[in-house]
Amino acid sequence: MSNLRRAFENGKAFIPFITCGDPSLEVTEQLVYAMEESGADLIELGIPFSDPTSEGPVIQAANMRALAGGVTTDKVFAMVERIRKKTRIPLAFMTYANVVFSYGSERFIAKAAEAGIDGLILPDVPFEEKEEFDDLCRQYGLDLISMVAPTSQERIRQIAEGADGFIYCVSSLGVTGARSRIAADVGAMVRHIKQVRQIPCAVGFGISTPEQAQAMAAVSDGVIVGSALVELCGHYKDGCVPYVAAYVRKMKEAVGRNF
Amino acid sequence: MSKGRFGIHGGQYMPETLMNAVIELEEAYDHYKKDETFNRELIELLNEYAGRPSRLYYAARMTEDLGGAKVYLKREDLNHTGSHKINNVLGQVLLAKKMGKTRVIAETGAGQHGVATATAAALMDMECEVFMGREDIKRQALNVYRMRLLGARVHQVDSGTGTLKDAVSETMREWTKRIQDTHYVLGSVMGPHPFPTIVRDFQAVISREIKAQLFEKEGKLPDAVLACVGGGSNAMGAFYHFIGDEQVRLIGCEAAGRGIDTAETAATIATGRLGIFHGMKSYFCQDEYGQIAPVYSISAGLDYPGIGPEHAHLHDIGRAQYVPVTDEEAVEAFEYLSRIEGIIPAIESAHAVAYARKLAPQMRKDQIIVINISGRGDKDCAAIARYRGEDIYE
Numbered sequence: 001m002s003n004l005r006r007a008f009e010n011g012k013a014f015i016p017f018i019t020c021g022d023p024s025l026e027v028t029e030q031l032v033y034a035m036e037e038s039g040a041d042l043i044e045l046g047i048p049f050s051d052p053t054s055e056g057p058v059i060q061a062a063n064m065r066a067l068a069g070g071v072t073t074d075k076v077f078a079m080v081e082r083i084r085k086k087t088r089i090p091l092a093f094m095t096y097a098n099v100v101f102s103y104g105s106e107r108f109i110a111k112a113a114e115a116g117i118d119g120l121i122l123p124d125v126p127f128e129e130k131e132e133f134d135d136l137c138r139q140y141g142l143d144l145i146s147m148v149a150p151t152s153q154e155r156i157r158q159i160a161e162g163a164d165g166f167i168y169c170v171s172s173l174g175v176t177g178a179r180s181r182i183a184a185d186v187g188a189m190v191r192h193i194k195q196v197r198q199i200p201c202a203v204g205f206g207i208s209t210p211e212q213a214q215a216m217a218a219v220s221d222g223v224i225v226g227s228a229l230v231e232l233c234g235h236y237k238d239g240c241v242p243y244v245a246a247y248v249r250k251m252k253e254a255v256g257r258n259f
Numbered sequence: 260m261s262k263g264r265f266g267i268h269g270g271q272y273m274p275e276t277l278m279n280a281v282i283e284l285e286e287a288y289d290h291y292k293k294d295e296t297f298n299r300e301l302i303e304l305l306n307e308y309a310g311r312p313s314r315l316y317y318a319a320r321m322t323e324d325l326g327g328a329k330v331y332l333k334r335e336d337l338n339h340t341g342s343h344k345i346n347n348v349l350g351q352v353l354l355a356k357k358m359g360k361t362r363v364i365a366e367t368g369a370g371q372h373g374v375a376t377a378t379a380a381a382l383m384d385m386e387c388e389v390f391m392g393r394e395d396i397k398r399q400a401l402n403v404y405r406m407r408l409l410g411a412r413v414h415q416v417d418s419g420t421g422t423l424k425d426a427v428s429e430t431m432r433e434w435t436k437r438i439q440d441t442h443y444v445l446g447s448v449m450g451p452h453p454f455p456t457i458v459r460d461f462q463a464v465i466s467r468e469i470k471a472q473l474f475e476k477e478g479k480l481p482d483a484v485l486a487c488v489g490g491g492s493n494a495m496g497a498f499y500h501f502i503g504d505e506q507v508r509l510i511g512c513e514a515a516g517r518g519i520d521t522a523e524t525a526a527t528i529a530t531g532r533l534g535i536f537h538g539m540k541s542y543f544c545q546d547e548y549g550q551i552a553p554v555y556s557i558s559a560g561l562d563y564p565g566i567g568p569e570h571a572h573l574h575d576i577g578r579a580q581y582v583p584v585t586d587e588e589a590v591e592a593f594e595y596l597s598r599i600e601g602i603i604p605a606i607e608s609a610h611a612v613a614y615a616r617k618l619a620p621q622m623r624k625d626q627i628i629v630i631n632i633s634g635r636g637d638k639d640c641a642a643i644a645r646y647r648g649e650d651i652y653e
Contacts, residue, residue, distance in 0.1 A: 050550040051419060051536065053428045054274050054435070060418055073548050097272050097535040102549025124272045124535070128261040149276035151438060159275075170276060174436035 003118040004143045004165040007042035007090045008200040013222030014213070014252040015202055016229050017044035017094060018244075019062040021071030023237045025079045031233075034245040036089045039252030044121065044224065047076050047095035054123040056177025058227040062234060073103055077115050084116035092119035092145065092165075097133075106136050113140035119165050121145040127159050137164070148193060149173075150184035160193045166200035167193055169220060171207065177227045179206035187219035210254035217255035225251060263452020266575055267533075268541045268568035271451040276435045284442070285453040287358045292460065297357060304349045305464065308382065309339045311346075313465075315472035315629070320599050321619075328482065328622035330615060333469055333631045335493065336604065342634030343465060343493045344375035348444060350461035352379035355442035362386040362437070365444040366430040368395055368423035368489070369560035369607065370402025371634055372446030377411035379444075387411040390429045393421030395559045402638055420553040423489070423563045427537055447490025448567035451538030455567050462496025469629055470500050477627060483508040483618065486631040487610040488581065489525070489561035491570045493633035498579060508580065510618070511570060512610040514556035515583035525554035527566040528574055528581035536564075541571040557586040557646065560607040560634075588613040590646055593636060605634030606643065 007013045016035050020028050032043055048066040052059065080091065093112060100108045100122065112120065120142050125133055130144060137144040143165030148156055150173060160167065169189055171182050190201045203216040204224030213223045232247060233240045262285075263269045271281060291297040305311040314334040322330045335343035355363055363385050367373030373389040380387035389411050396403055396415055406413050419425035427450075434443045445454045448462070466484070473481055484501055486494035488511035501507040513526040524530055527542050534543040536551060544552035544564040556562045566581075573579035589606055592613035597603045604612055608631070615630050622628070636643075644651045 051424065051428050053431050053537070056432075057418075064419075067550060098543070098545070098549040098551070100549075101535045101540075102532075102545060102547075123274050124538075126271065126273055126275050126278045128271050128278070147275045149274070149278075151276050151279050153279065155275075155278065173276060173438065175432045 002143050002165060003088070004042065004090045004092065005200065008166065008221050010041055012217040012255040013041040013202060014039060014248065014255050015042045015044060015222055015224040016040050016248055017046060017224060017226035018233060019046040019048055019059060019066050019230055020076045020079065021048060021066035021069055022062040022230065022233050023065070023240070024069060025071060025075055027238060027240065029079055029083055030241050031244055032083050032089070033087065034241050035248045036087055038245045038248040040089070040248050041222065042090040042092065044092050044094045044226070045076070047073060047093055047099050049096040049099050052096060054175055056175040056227060058231050058234070059176050062230045065234070073099060073108070077111050080115040080117060090118050091116065092121055093117055094121040097122050097124050100133065105133060109136045109140050109142060113142050117142060119143040119145050121168060123147065127155065127162065148189060150189065156192050157196050160196040160199065163199055166202050166221070168224065169201050169203045171203050171205045171216065176205055178208035182206055182212060182216070186216060190220050210250055213251050213254040214257050223251070223255050263456065265569040265572035268539065268571040269452055269455060270540050271538060272535050272540070273451045273538050274435060277438070280434070280438050281451050281453065288354060288453055288457055291354055291357055297353065301350055301353055304353065305346065309345045309349060310337065311464065312468045313337050315469060315476070317476070318600050324599055325616060325619040327619040327624065328626040328628045329624070330619055331473065331627065331629045332602065333465060333497065333629055335465065336608070336632045336635035340375045340378050341637070342371040342375065342605065343462060343496060344372045344446060345378070346464055346496065347446065347458050347461040347492060348372070348375040348379045351442070351444045351457065352376070352383050352385060356383050356385065358442065360440055360442040362441045363444050364388045364390070364430055364433050364441055365446060366423065366426035367391050367446065368426065368562055369558065370395065370399040370406070370638065371560060373411070373413070374402050374405050374409070376444045377406040377409035380411065381409045388414060390414050390416050390426045390433065392416045392423060392426050395422055398559050398642055399638060423559065424551065447492040448495045448569060449490040449537060449539060449565060455539070455569055458492050459495045459499060459569060462492050463499040465493065465496035465631060466498060466500035469497065473627070473629065480504055480507055481629045482622065482626040483510055483628045484631070485510045485512060485611040485615050485628060487512045487561060487607045487633060488566060488570060489514065489563045489607065490565070491567040493631055495567060495569060497631040502578060509573065509578065510614065511579055511581045512584045512614045513581055514558055514561035514610060515585045516555040516557070518585055519583045523555035525556040525562050525564065526583040527564065529583045531564070539568045541568045542566055557589065557642070558606045558610065560605070561610065582614055584610040584613045590643055592616060593639065593643055602632065603636035604632050605636050606639040608633045
């Protein structure tokens with residue numbers, strides 16, 4: 001079993017996302033330890049990209065801050081190596097195709113695996129384009145995470161059949177960012193996937209409150225939260241660690257309720 | 260390899276949320292491009308509404324002044340709305356209408372594509388929203404007003420560099436929010452498959468006409484076809500029907516901005532490298548870590564860090580040549596064509612005029628150059644005046 005799958009062995013998973021280097025890579029490293037301590041089951045580390053087309057304003061701004069602060073892919077690799085000396089918590093990179101491709105896809109994936117990354121999420125690489133990354137990920141032992149959206153419909157079969165690690169279920173139309181209401185029928189989406197294959201399904205996009213997290217966890221295997229956390233990092237900056245830790249604890253508790 | 264490839268370029272690097280939308284578009288396009296009624300309606304729109312065919316004008320004074328090849332100007336500037344953009348937009352909005360969409364969204368740089376989309380939306384009774392970078396809204400205030408006058412809503416894009424690439428990103432984000440009733444009218448031969456093919460097919464009318472018109476006037480093919488390249492739609496349109504005619508040189512003129520040895524440039528072939536962005540694999544201006552570069556050109560329409568995948572392929576195989584033209588050269592050409600032929604070209608098109616001024620004198624008098632004048636320059640007058648140190652009010 002891949003290290004990533006272990007995230008789903010401890011009840012319903014809570015999966016926080018943070019942007020590497022916002023406010024600094026030192027703080028990002030501290031956030032990883034604090035979030036693990038507070039119950040995070042898997043951590044998504046965003047490598048900043050200049051033009052993140054799937055992100056809403058909150059994560060876009062975090063990307064800009066991180067890049068302005070001088071974060072590079074190599075510095076992120078070095079940070080992951082430091083983190084891996086202290087913890088085995090499952091880690092996935094979330095970034096855009098060009099960050100990987102431009103570095104040299106094989107060089108990137110080999111280095112990520114060597115540093116101790118377990119999975120890779122590329123929101124601009126759909127099923128049709130995944131082969132050029134997927135073959136390398138398998139070769140170096142990384143799980144390339146597939147996404148399913150409310151618009152996927154009959155595409156779910158092929159996506160689920162070829163998926164590794166877990167499936168990232170996009171809860172709503174649009175880009176990342178908190179929403180007051182999740183409109184899509186996530187339960188039906190997850191059931192559809194499970195009919196094809198038994199693979200963990202984590203739900204992301206738009207979730208920010210414990211109530212939403214609880215509701216989404218009830219129909220899936222885990223909940224992913226990004227913008228709400230990134231907002232805390234942006235607001236409290238160098239002092240964000242305790243606030244993020246408290247938020248993660250509250251959310252992990254919410255996803256575990258009723259079970 | 261996935262669909263929509265030009266050599267190694269192209270593809271569909273899109274969020275899953277939009278995949279069924281681009282597949283639906285591809286299926287609809289494959290159906291309607293063979294549909295007699297669709298084609299008849301489109302030709303009717305192009306001819307009766309947009310004013311096609313556009314003239315192929317022999318620039319006698321320019322030819323004499325340059326002392327070499329005969330220079331012809333393909334007058335896309337005379338189209339309704341003032342540029343070649345209307346060719347693609349009429350096709351796409353008609354297609355959207357047939358698909359049952361009621362709303363169109365579009366990005367715009369200089370504002371020409373936004374104006375064309377707003378125009379077609381008004382004509383075909385569609386809701387229209389246009390996304391335009393903060394910097395471009397400043398540079399092209401008149402076009403912003405035109406879009407509003409035509410009934411479109413114009414959204415200012417503040418993210419990133421506030422220019423064309425950010426407008427494209429924001430329009431893609433908007434499309435993921437509302438897909439069911441909405442078509443994204445992409446303005447150039449870029450983005451995910453099927454857009455590069457659809458836009459090229461709708462713009463190919465330019466080279467089809469050039470070929471027929473020149474055959475009538477001169478009884479032969481041109482020796483060179485020149486067009487400016489940002490994303491590359493007018494160039495692709497002007498090149499397409501000549502790709503098989505190996506003796507015709509195809510020359511795309513990129514915006515070098517303050518020079519390709521400076522950071523303030525948008526010349527993708529000259530300074531970019533292979534990457535994946537905005538749905539396609541192609542060449543992009545980017546740093547060593549793949550961060551997209553904040554490009555610069557005096558021309559808002561060419562101020563884009565990538566190039567369409569079919570151009571990237573034509574470059575790879577050596578079929579087309581791409582040359583950088585600086586702001587200064589383009590401004591001089593803008594003034595030159597105005598004075599010598601009484602034609603004020605768009606600052607984008609002036610990049611092609613500038614290279615023709617270098618090329619024509621090196622060619623024989625029995626040779627022929629065709630320059631695609633992709634748009635008219637009225638929209639640029641205030642900006643060029645400012646470039647020359649004169650502060651005028653629009």
